[in-house]
Amino acid sequence: MVNIFEIYQTLFNFYGEQSWWPAQTPFEVCVGAILTQNTNWKNVERAIENLKLLNLLSPEKMVSVNIKTLQAAIKPVGFYRKKALYLKNFSEFLLRKGGLSRLQSLETQELRNELLEIKGIGKETSDSILLYALNKPIFVVDNYTKRLLLRLGLIKNSKISYENLQDIVEKEIKPIKENIKIYKEFHALIVIHCKLKCKKKPLCEECTFSQVCYNKQNS
Incomplete structure (x- = not known):
């Protein structure tokens, strides 16, 4: 064996x-981790391209954008109504905490527990964010x-x-x-x-x- x-x-x-995760910024990694739930990566790529065209790939823009606009942008991934809310929930959390750079100073398990309290963030999604966006040692x-x-x-x-x-x-x-x-x-x-x-x-x-x-x- x-x-x-x-x-x-x-x-x-x-x-x-x-050389994963395919993204230009840590926040884009987080968005991709949320959008890839129950869909394939090709659909996520299409949704992220839509978000880029609308200049929405920042927590500030994600929080302020009209929910219908966000839903339309991420429609290729399916479950787009729920996922639009998940993106807003996560973005609000980031702004409340002072951004991704502030989160990096937290201990891995403490941060994981906080992420899991966000509606729409499950174990695989939280750990993808921790590993690929925040460079935390978690598999x-x-x-x-x-x-x-x-x-x-x-x-x-x-x-x-x-x-x-x-x-x-x-x-x-x-x-x-x-x-x-x-x-x-x-x-x-x-x-x-x-x-x-x-x-x-x-x-x-x-x-x-x-x-x-x-x-x-x-x-």
Whole structure:
């Protein structure tokens, strides 16, 4: 059985550096993290381009813009009425706290708890903001993480909690400043691997883990 760091090394050697998150500013990262809930990244790109055309990619503009205008701009992502409110909630929080630069001085777990109190910010979204926008050492877990670790035999139950899955990674690759880049790359590499190879219907014969994959051995 492979361990967590071997999975990271294997994926990095196979796919190379991914350099996530695709954004021009930390605030754009946050907006993307909120908009990508329950949709694909192509739709998020279209919505963000609309926001840029309207000059809305700042917390000040996001708070002051008419809600209907914001909804129309982000319509490509789906659930646009709810997500417009989520963006306003988050932007109001940022302004109240003095901006992203002020938030960077807070301890990771304290800041995570505050983010999770914002309506529309769940665990994956909060951790994406922490890691990619604020450079905090926290690993982002998603359904791709669960799929890959389940098939590789590192977890036995698909009902494992978000925190327990996160702990599996963070116990081996410690949540320290030196590992922030690894966390970013590892999360991105898992996503690309599960989109290309470890799909719902996996392409096991093309997979770099084919010799150690429980899914293949039990199929």
